[in-house]
Amino acid sequence: MGKSLPIAPVEHPWATIVALLVAAFVFGGIPLSLAWVWARLFSPPKPGVQKNAIYECGLEAKGDAWIQLNVSYYLYAIVFLIFDVEAVFLLPFAAAYSGLSLGACLAMLVFLLLLVEGLIWASQKGVLTWGS
Amino acid sequence: MDQDLKTELSKHGIFATTFEELYNWGRKNSVWPLTFGLACCAIEMIATTMARYDLARFGAEVFRPSPRQADLMIVSGTVTKKMAPQVVRLYNQMPEPKYVIAMGACAISGGPFRDGYNVLKGIDRYIPVDVHIPGCPPRPEALIHAFMALQDKISAQHLTGESRPRHLKAELPSEFPVPDFGEHGLEPAQNDEIFHNPLKVLQG
Numbered sequence: 001m002g003k004s005l006p007i008a009p010v011e012h013p014w015a016t017i018v019a020l021l022v023a024a025f026v027f028g029g030i031p032l033s034l035a036w037v038w039a040r041l042f043s044p045p046k047p048g049v050q051k052n053a054i055y056e057c058g059l060e061a062k063g064d065a066w067i068q069l070n071v072s073y074y075l076y077a078i079v080f081l082i083f084d085v086e087a088v089f090l091l092p093f094a095a096a097y098s099g100l101s102l103g104a105c106l107a108m109l110v111f112l113l114l115l116v117e118g119l120i121w122a123s124q125k126g127v128l129t130w131g132s
Numbered sequence: 133m134d135q136d137l138k139t140e141l142s143k144h145g146i147f148a149t150t151f152e153e154l155y156n157w158g159r160k161n162s163v164w165p166l167t168f169g170l171a172c173c174a175i176e177m178i179a180t181t182m183a184r185y186d187l188a189r190f191g192a193e194v195f196r197p198s199p200r201q202a203d204l205m206i207v208s209g210t211v212t213k214k215m216a217p218q219v220v221r222l223y224n225q226m227p228e229p230k231y232v233i234a235m236g237a238c239a240i241s242g243g244p245f246r247d248g249y250n251v252l253k254g255i256d257r258y259i260p261v262d263v264h265i266p267g268c269p270p271r272p273e274a275l276i277h278a279f280m281a282l283q284d285k286i287s288a289q290h291l292t293g294e295s296r297p298r299h300l301k302a303e304l305p306s307e308f309p310v311p312d313f314g315e316h317g318l319e320p321a322q323n324d325e326i327f328h329n330p331l332k333v334l335q336g
Contacts, residue, residue: 038155042291043228044302050224051307055198058218058225 075127079119086115152291160286161191163231163279166202166222171209173236173269180272190279199225204282206275207261210238210245211252213318217310223259224307228299231286233278234261237268244268249317257322259308260298 054061196202237243245251311318
């Protein structure tokens with residue numbers, strides 16, 4: 001046994017991932033750079049005032065895109081959500097209406113009453129009127 | 133390369149091509165139209181994209197909702213004078229290379245409303261039109277035919293030389309003047325650089 005065994009090179013555990021990462025960048029980069037070279041060689045850039053203007057379905061943009069919405073809008077959203085859920089419950093209620101017992105009917109009416117009460121409360125709090 | 137030699141080679145499974153052909157082949161099979169319709173012709177255009185006529189076979193089913201991503205403007209229907217500035221502005225906002233199909237009698241000439249007070253007598257007064265389709269409305273087959281004509285036009289375009297298309301000429305503009313919707317119709321009434329009144333051309 002004069003010769004020693006060949007020592008396998010110790011691979012870093014991340015080597016494969018790094019190789020794949022490089023390959024991924026090259027794979028993506030080649031078509032992009034080819035397209036860039038092609039555009040440079042053949043296709044002259046032609047920017048313009050209208051071409052670079054804001055797209056408003058062909059109309060001229062009026063005002064600024066950075067407008068602010070009143071924060072109190074969130075209350076509308078909450079009230080809307082409550083009645084949206086109510087509509088979801090009303091649909092099966094209407095479908096099963098003829099077969100419902102008196103108790104179930106009363107329970108549904110209580111549910112509706114609670115929601116209407118919530119609306120009246122919200123209205124009395126002045127939520128439904130826009131403040132400045 | 134000689135066309136006969138090419139055909140002969142292709143019979144033996146050898147395909148010869150040029151950069152130009154490859155480029156145009158890719159371009160003509162991925163023409164993305166802009167999503168917009170102006171009148172009843174738009175219904176035929178929509179039918180063309182659906183399963184029965186299936187414009188997807190020609191690579192043009194991807195109707196883009198933004199002019200930034202579109203190559204083709206299908207002017208499908210009556211262009212009223214109030215709408216014309218918007219159409220021209222949309223065309224201006226499309227990136228090069230861009231093509232226009234004027235679909236139907238109204239878009240090419242004003243059609244039955246030609247003598248009316250509020251209809252543009254053809255969109256070619258303001259933007260360069262590549263293919264005109266007559267008909268009121270043209271059937272989906274007619275639109276497909278126009279589309280194939282446009283594909284032929286694209287595949288015949290040269291990348292270099294004097295005959296190269298306008299989008300490859302740096303000195304030619306990408307935008308066309310947008311007319312104003314004034315008190316007495318559109319001002320100016322046409323873009324004289326691209327529109328030549330056929331009556332005046334005939335008179336010399």
